[in-house]
Amino acid sequence: MSDTPGDRTRLHASPPCFMHELGDGAGISIAEIWPEVRRWRKATRDRLIAERLAVPAAERTRLAGIIAQKLDALIGDPSGRVVGLYWPFRGEPDLRPWLATLHDRGAMAALPVVIQKAAPLVFRPYRPRDTLERGVWNIPVPATDKEIVPDIVVSPLVGFDKGNYRLGYGGGFYDRTIAALPKKPLLIGIGYAFSQLPTIYPQPHDIPMDRIVTAG
Numbered sequence: 001m002s003d004t005p006g007d008r009t010r011l012h013a014s015p016p017c018f019m020h021e022l023g024d025g026a027g028i029s030i031a032e033i034w035p036e037v038r039r040w041r042k043a044t045r046d047r048l049i050a051e052r053l054a055v056p057a058a059e060r061t062r063l064a065g066i067i068a069q070k071l072d073a074l075i076g077d078p079s080g081r082v083v084g085l086y087w088p089f090r091g092e093p094d095l096r097p098w099l100a101t102l103h104d105r106g107a108m109a110a111l112p113v114v115i116q117k118a119a120p121l122v123f124r125p126y127r128p129r130d131t132l133e134r135g136v137w138n139i140p141v142p143a144t145d146k147e148i149v150p151d152i153v154v155s156p157l158v159g160f161d162k163g164n165y166r167l168g169y170g171g172g173f174y175d176r177t178i179a180a181l182p183k184k185p186l187l188i189g190i191g192y193a194f195s196q197l198p199t200i201y202p203q204p205h206d207i208p209m210d211r212i213v214t215a216g
């Protein structure tokens with residue numbers, strides 16, 4: 001647990017109830033804590049998703065522009081790189097304009113595809129105007145069987161913490177995907193500044209991002 005007494009005082013939503021009891025050597029196993037953490041994560045996700053959906057569309061567009069500039073500063077020349085991005089939904093920053101510039105600069109973009117629940121995502125190559133089809137949860141995915149391994153994964157997040165741990169939609173897809181890749185890619189989490197949490201109560205399966213890029 002990265003939770004510290006300092007963190008506890010800054011918790012926004014109600015913390016999982018066990019967390020008050022925890023101290024070094026409390027002797028509580030991960031299996032006992034997880035149901036509480038899962039409940040806390042679900043409530044926190046719902047709150048953060050509602051918060052970002054309340055941001056007006058024009059403001060979201062402005063914030064996505066700032067995030068795109070920060071990504072350029074972070075990545076530099078993307079030529080020859082394979083960048084795993086995402087097709088935005090539920091108020092995620094829309095980086096599709098930035099995706100279009102990647103192609104012009106000699107990089108290859110890819111979009112994530114859910115093949116089945118509780119399994120890693122695959123990435124399919126995507127260039128602007130390529131044909132899309134409806135994937136799981138109606139998220140558009142490239143209409144091709146081709147798969148590609150990203151060396152940079154830009155993943156949308158619902159929440160994040162000071163340890164660069166990412167709270168997603170709860171499917172465990174990104175954690176499974178990263179764990180299964182042959183070589184760890186550069187992991188960049190994308191979100192809004194107001195989605196920062198003192199801690200997401202990281203668990204053994206949670207893989208921290210290398211960088212978090214936010215605006216707003």
Ligand SMILES: Nc1nc2c(c(=O)[nH]1)N(C=O)[C@@H](CNc1ccc(C(=O)N[C@@H](CCC(=O)O)C(=O)O)cc1)CN2
Binds near residue numbers: 139174
């Ligand atoms: N834009 C975008 N694309 C993405 C992701 C993402 O986070 N953002 N993913 C990153 O993983 C994958 C899709 N993951 C998803 C995971 C859960 C739900 C979802 O709606 N879950 C239900 C509960 C489902 C259940 O528990 O059975 C829900 O929240 O109501 C949607 C997408 C692949 N594509």
Ligand SMILES: Nc1ncnc2c1ncn2[C@@H]1O[C@H](COP(=O)(O)OP(=O)(O)OP(=O)(O)O)[C@@H](O)[C@H]1O
Binds near residue numbers: 168
């Ligand atoms: N590498 C893994 N192997 C097996 N199970 C995993 C792995 N990674 C995550 N999980 C499982 O996935 C479930 C959801 O995890 P978690 O709450 O961290 O999702 P999330 O990071 O918010 O979702 P997502 O990655 O889809 O955005 C948990 O039950 C967790 O045990």
